[in-house]
Amino acid sequence: MIESYDVVVIGGGPGGYVAAIRCAQLGLNTACIDEWKNSQGKASLGGTCLNVGCIPSKALLESSENYERVAHKYSEHGIKVDGLSVDIPTMISRKDKIVMAFTSGIAMLFKKNKVSSIHGKATLVKNKNGNEPWKVNINNDNKDETIEARHIIIATGSTPRQLSLAAVDNELILDNEGALALAEVPKRLGIIGAGVIGLEMASVWRRLGSEVTILEALPEFLSVADEQVAKEAQKVFTKQLGINIFLGIQLTEIKTIKKTITVKYQDPQAKEQTLEVDKLIVSIGRVPNTADLGAENVGLKIDDGGRIEVDSYCRTNLQNVYAVGDVVRGPMLAHKASEEGVAVAELIAKVAEQQISELTKVNLDTIPWVIYTSPEIAWVGKTEKELKAAGRKYKSGQFPFMANGRARALGETSGFVKVLADANTDRILGVHMIGPYVSEMISEAVVAMEFSASSEDIARIVHAHPSLSEALHEAALGVDGRSLHI
Ligand code: FAD
Ligand code: NAI
DSSP states (O other): OOEEEEEEEEOOSHHHHHHHHHHHHTTOOEEEEEOOBOTTSOBOOSHHHHHHSHHHHHHHHHHHHHHHIIIIIGGGGTOOOSSOOOOHHHHHHHHHHHHHHHHHHHHHHHHHHTOEEEESEEEEEOOTTSSOSEEEEEEETTEEEEEEEEEEEEOOOEEEOOBTTBOOOSSSEEOHHHHTOOSSOOSEEEEEOOSHHHHHHHHHHHHTTOEEEEEOSSSSSSTTSOHHHHHHHHHIIIIISOOEEEOSOEEEEEEEETTEEEEEEEOTTOOEEEEEESEEEEOSOEEEOOTTSOHHHHTOOBOTTSOBOOOTTOBOSSTTEEEOGGGSSSOOOHHHHHHHHHHHHHHHTTTTGGGHHHHSSOOGGGOOEEEOSSSEEEEEEOOHHHHHHTTOOEEEEEEEGGGOHHHHHHTOOOOEEEEEEETTTOBEEEEEEEETTHHHHHHHHHHHHHTTOBHHHHHHSOOOSSOTTHHHHHHHHHHTTOOSOO
């Protein structure tokens, strides 16, 4: 007999597992199908984020930053350490333990919430009697099983974009998976793509001693961020951290001879340049995972970028079929995936039937971005460039961490906070930060924007002293030209 569910979720990453838990909490009989296997060949929930993304990268960023602090920053505190060394296998195994704790934690959460966890590859199959209930084939080690469901949530995520010039082998040419599992510090590390992964991985391995060179196709550095933030970041990464960053390049050839990778590229003046490295990370973006999903079997619409087409409620063109996370439009971020998962679960359970547009729609305009380099970079809302392009009149207030007491005590004084507010209404339109722990500070700006706050609101709220959050307070005061400490 075919097992039948209220909801079948395809994909066990932060979009899928969160959707499954929320569906189960709302009383829906739910199954989650996921095909991820870890390096030991064992099923491992949590998708990209927990296995080879957010969590392991942050573990290595923290370890390498600790090393950097001892090596270069503690001496100004009068703390001297002789004979400093780093044991990479221990660092990697700490990261693996953190990953294991979280991935097995999801399995426990599934048990607790009575979500049926099914390991295998899911494919949508055509139902002879029309489409509903939806039928899903699950293939696990060449064994097939079919289940059915009234509702389907697709959360199949994304995979690294491939470079046509060189295939990733995760020995010499690495994607994020290989970059997070190196057994030793490469002497010379090349990175293709100065995006989020490129910058985070460059930080990890540069701090541990690699000579790092990043080759970026675009002529501008970090063009997704506010221009001024990007400029400050580029200065710190190149001058203080010593990462070589070449912009506006075009790759022409990548060759591996023995253990050396030779990368040939044209610089912006169309001159041929050569880079030799021991490892090469390819981080040129990610592509939505829709191949082999069986979209064509059921007529599921996929857009030109390979994403599943959805409306603002994550509804696809098919009745009762939803899609969330990296596989749909919007930023490829774990928190965005999870919030969409919750919204869809609540839409299915009709919790918010009366206020469907208020509660079951994720506001893509207030999704925070964080890049966990040092200094950290975080933002929410519009950049100055976007506001100018839209012809929106705005005021701006800015405050440097150099003038913040807590940042001085920490010895982390690079960067600033900038608040952009509507010139007429004072409503906050964007907040941009570069500096210590801005990953934590950005939430205040997100809350403010979600509640349609003005810069005056933040300026009138009491912020603890001394705290990094005072920089946001001062930047908000600055919108009206009344910062107190600069
Ligand atoms: P995924 O996490 O990709 O999960 C999809 C799951 O579906 C996978 O387990 C996959 O195996 C499974 N699957 C796919 N197809 C099928 C199928 N047909 N049948 C069964 N299962 C299937 N985001 C942040 O917000 N913060 C960060 O700090 C951050 N750091 C990152 C660092 C790195 C190195 C990388 C690569 C990404 C990072 N991200 C970060 C992005 C984040 O990982 C993704 O946005 C997030 O994982 C997307 O969640 P998802 O559920 O949509 O997809
Ligand atoms: P990305 O989109 O951030 O950056 C890719 C970069 O590669 C771009 O700057 C692009 O111009 C460049 N590029 C593309 N093709 C190229 C080529 N042929 N030669 C040279 N440069 C080229 O993608 P990335 O870094 O792979 O990360 C993927 C996504 O994962 C991010 O966009 C983000 O959504 C997510 N992520 C989020 C993190 C966070 O929230 N802290 C951390 C890491 C990843």
